Every structure is written in structure tokens, then in C-alpha cells.
Amino acid sequence: MPEFETVIGLEVHVELLTQTKLFCGCSTAFGAEPNTQVCPVCLGLPGGTLPRLNKTAAEYTIKAALALNCKVTSHLSFDRKNYFYADLPKGFQISQFFYPMGTNGYVEIHRNGETKKIGIRQLHLEEDTGKLSHFGDIMSSPFSRVDFNRAGVPLMEIVSDPDIRSAEEARLYLQKLRTILCYLGISDCKMEEGSMRCDANISLRPVGSSELGKKTELKNMNSFRSVFRGIEYEVERQCTVLLSGDSVIPETRHWDEAKGVTRAMRSKFVSADYRCFPDPNIPPLPAAEAWVASIKTSIPELPDAKYSRFIEEYGLPPYDAEVLTGSKELAEFYDGVLAFYNEPKAASNWIMSELLGHLNAAGIGISETKIKPEALGKLLQLVGKGEISGKIAKSVFEEMFATGEDPAVIIGKKGLTQISDEDTLTKIINAVLAANPQSLKDYHSGKKKALGFLVGQIMKETKGQANPQLVNEMLQKKLKKLKSYTTEA
């Protein structure tokens, strides 16, 4: 039986966070009444109004091209991509066909400490289309409704090379892309709201072959989970087709989330079908080197640089670095904790287990937590100095998570400070020993387990507030002393 290699390339569309559309002044705000954010330019009405390029959208696209390690074009121009579809008011889409904004870039994905480069073939700026809605299922709906509020919203398309080998790699690539674009602040990348959309070109080929197999294009995946599920399903389907001796039909397929299957929609367009030509209404501009250079200086520290810094500067394991740089907010939170208490591994442990655990359980994101980075830093400092035990720190953390209060305030209010005073501890140790003569005997007859029991009793007596290390030391000293008395006598 032949074994197949999966070959996947992703086309990702991202709406840019500009106030206005790409070639007119209409608002891009999400959620307005249908067809209220439109004008003759974005509706393609006949008349004398000409498109005018939104400079911010061009800047954002150049920013993304630089962040994704692309070569930026020096010739800023736009072309018409002609096709007929109900969501396209002008009968053509303004896009960058001949001179994409960026080419030949890459993104790095990390998996189990390994790094893999996924090539970016090109990145370009274009207009979004209108939005069609249907009654229930697209295939059986008696009508299509169209909302042109989205028509003309600046959209960036990022086309990967066919370097992706599994559904899991596709998900990692997509997540990485989202992280980078969110770090840049140029898109909110919400798949559920459609501000990030993903189509997957999927094909299989015999292992060892360098030729590409016949591919299908998979659409309508509206979450990271459905990208993963959709690709898994389509790979299985093509595998079955090939094993039965048939060949894969090149076509566009629709992912049905509810049924968990992909279905044929239409045969695939090839680029010649679009009859692209330069848009005569938008004269080309040189993308001045100085302009591109100034955009470059506005790029913040990106996830890969942060990832390397967290490993090299803080000595974190790759896994920790990967989790902590997974979002800009989380990485900033971590840096914030360290600014207050510089113990990188302790801070990482607390954030990854306690903070992320609580956020997950509460179903909220890092930006919604009431805990401030310096408050967590303070808490870790109290543990580090031995003023409270790790166990008490966890209960203080609970309270901080619920109320956002300062750890010192919570500790003061609840009287939770650790007991490290030797006089106080001596009294408690004596009392516990007097109350447990059998344990004392057991210990001296060689049953070392008795020590643990006695420590436990002392911790119980102090409601967990005794400094456990100190208790251990003091108790052992005391027991040794008692033993020498008994042997002398």
C-alpha cells in the first residue's frame, strides 16, 4: 500500500484595523445595520467618484510584510481581478496581482522544542467583498441576502508555500500568524467574527515524490478547531479516493462544521479566469525606501525575538518561552512580574500553572484578569523571602484573582503571615512532643516516618503558617537532644 505525504498551503485573509475602507471614507465598524456603511465608490455606482488609497492600510500591510520577513515591493500598485459573484458590487475586486506588497518571507513554528520554517510566498492588499447570508444551509436556502458594509474593507491576503505537512502544523502556523499580527496591532484576527479567514489547499502525493498531487481548496472554516478538523477530514477523504484507484478532482470544497464533512461546491478557478489588469483609476506610487524604513522602526519586539530572549536571558525552558510569548498581553504580563521580582522560573511557574489555570477555569483572557503584574511580583517576593509558605501563597492568590487586592493587604486581613519566630515555634514544638509520646518513642527506635507525622502536627497546630523548613530543622535538633538525654540516663 503506498504511503502518502500531506501537502498543505494556506491562504489567510485578515481584515485590517483601519477606521475607514480601502478606497473611500466609509466606516469599517463591525456589527452595523446591513448596507448602512456604503457609498458610490464601494458600491461601484456609475459616476465620477474615484477611489483614493487609505495610507494606513498600505502602512499596515508593509508592516506585516516586514514582520513576516518578506521583501517589500518598491512599486505600489493595484489591479482589477474580474469575476462575477453576488457579493462583489463592481464586478471586479481591486487587488495587487502584478506587484504584491511582500514576497518570499517566512514564519517559524515551534513544536516540542523544534523549529520549522513555513515559507510565505506572497502578501498583498485588496478589498473585502460584501457578505452573503443564507437561511440555514447554503445549499438549501431559498435566498441569499447581501450586506455591502464589508465591501471595500481593507483585507490582507497572506499566501504560504506548500510547506505544511499536517493539520496540526496548519493550526500552529495560523496561531503564529495571528500572534504576530496581534503584536503588530494591525488586526484583531477574530476567526469567529470573520476578521481572520483561512482557505486550505490540500493535496497528497506518494512519499518521496517531489511533484504536487491534484489539490482541493477547502473553505468555510471559522475557527482554529474547524481548520484542524476540516483538514484532517479532507486528508482522510483524499487518501480513500487515491487508495481506491480514483484521482482527486480539483475543486473548491465547503467544510460543514455541523456534519463534520467536506462537500464539493464548484470547480476551481485558475488565475487566467480572472483576466487581471492594472486598475486605470489608481496610479502606481513608488514605495519610498525612507517610508518603508520608518515603518520598520515602528515594529515592536515580535514573538520569535521574545521567545529567544526568554530562553537566553531568563534561562527558561523552550516550552515555557513558547507559552509565555503566545500572546503579547501574556508576554508583557510576564515581563511586568519580572520587573518587580526577578526570578524568571518561579514567575513562569506561577503564571503557567496558577494564573493560566484560573483564567481557563473562569473562561477569560489575560487582559481581563484583576491581578496586576506587580501584585503577583509582590506575592512571589513574599514566598521568596520565606514570609509566607507556598501553600498559603496559593490561597492568597485565589483571593487576589477574585478581588484584585494587594497580597500584603490580604495577608494582613487574614493574619496569614508565616511564623518564623523561634520562641513561638519552640513552644508549639514542645507542646506537640508532649502530646505525642508514642511518636517520640517510635522516632528514637528508628521509625523515621514519625518525624513527618510530628511536622504535620505542628503545621496543623499553626494552621499551616509555620515556616516548614525551620520547623524541620528545629524539630530534628530537639529530637537529637532528647535522644542524648535518654541515652545518658
Ligand SMILES: [Zn+2]
Ligand atoms: Zn464607501
